[in-house]
Amino acid sequence: MVTVVGVRFKKAGKIYYFDPGDFNINEGSHVIVETARGIEFGNVVIPKRDVGEEEIVSPLKKVIRIATEADEKAESENRKREIEAFNTCVKKISKHKLDMKLIDVEYTFDNNKILFYFTADGRVDFRELVKDLAAVFKTRIELRQIGVRDESKMMGGIGVCGRVLCCNSFLGDFEPVSIKMAKEQGLSLNPCKISGCCGRLMCCLRYEQEVYEDLNKKVPKEGAIVETPEGQGIVTDVGLLKEVIKVKLDKGSETGIQVFKPCQVRVIKDGRKKEDDLDNDEDLKQLED
Numbered sequence: 001m002v003t004v005v006g007v008r009f010k011k012a013g014k015i016y017y018f019d020p021g022d023f024n025i026n027e028g029s030h031v032i033v034e035t036a037r038g039i040e041f042g043n044v045v046i047p048k049r050d051v052g053e054e055e056i057v058s059p060l061k062k063v064i065r066i067a068t069e070a071d072e073k074a075e076s077e078n079r080k081r082e083i084e085a086f087n088t089c090v091k092k093i094s095k096h097k098l099d100m101k102l103i104d105v106e107y108t109f110d111n112n113k114i115l116f117y118f119t120a121d122g123r124v125d126f127r128e129l130v131k132d133l134a135a136v137f138k139t140r141i142e143l144r145q146i147g148v149r150d151e152s153k154m155m156g157g158i159g160v161c162g163r164v165l166c167c168n169s170f171l172g173d174f175e176p177v178s179i180k181m182a183k184e185q186g187l188s189l190n191p192c193k194i195s196g197c198c199g200r201l202m203c204c205l206r207y208e209q210e211v212y213e214d215l216n217k218k219v220p221k222e223g224a225i226v227e228t229p230e231g232q233g234i235v236t237d238v239g240l241l242k243e244v245i246k247v248k249l250d251k252g253s254e255t256g257i258q259v260f261k262p263c264q265v266r267v268i269k270d271g272r273k274k275e276d277d278l279d280n281d282e283d284l285k286q287l288e289d
Helices: 069-095 127-137 148-155 179-184 209-218 282-287
Strands: 002-008 016-018 030-035 038-051 063-066 101-107 113-119 140-145 225-228 231-239 244-249 257-260 266-269
Touching (some): 030 069, 069 113, 069 127, 101 148, 113 127
Antiparallel strands (some): 002 016, 030 038, 030 063, 225 231, 225 266, 231 244, 244 257
């Protein structure tokens, strides 16, 4: 086991582990650490705890120090510089007539580098822009092209649920989301109803997927032929969350369609998985990107 603290560098960014050394570091403390980008200012979101060696990336770097008042002031100044750098970069992009949209600007804590995040439909030749920005800021410049999911994460917004976007408020990493999840959860495959602000499938489809996968194993599929206490019939509808199935009993039965619990029926012939014409819809394929 290894003693670590978990540090975030952005509000809903990925959590990185560091060796706390002899420091008594509490959750919510600000610390100065060394990363691949240089010296960084981070927020402790996981206090001291022991984790298995398989959970860390070796070599584990140590916390340099708990942030001082001077460090806090320097970090605050960097946030102000980022606003100025953003405005300057927007003007330079317009000057060079580049087809790109600036999303965010980030100063490293030691001011050794400024990162500019942008989106664009294709590749952009920004070499002249980099030279121009380097001449203004007198430091290393890095431009990073990001996707639409990262754009929403950085800019934030309100989802259809009325809450702040998950990616902007607490999700550290994006997890794969597929059309298959929407189908298994019985959702409409209308792209407008299952896509988020970013234009891709909503991240929340992932949250309950394991529950739906487990329930799908317990209940017969639509079209399955089953034996019930009232006789043989075919499954016409499945209520996964309520764990009930509707069965149309064989002809000649006076009872017609009845509702049963999965434990009350025995599958004679499994139903075929329904194919949906929308599986080949280009709009749906783009949602999974």
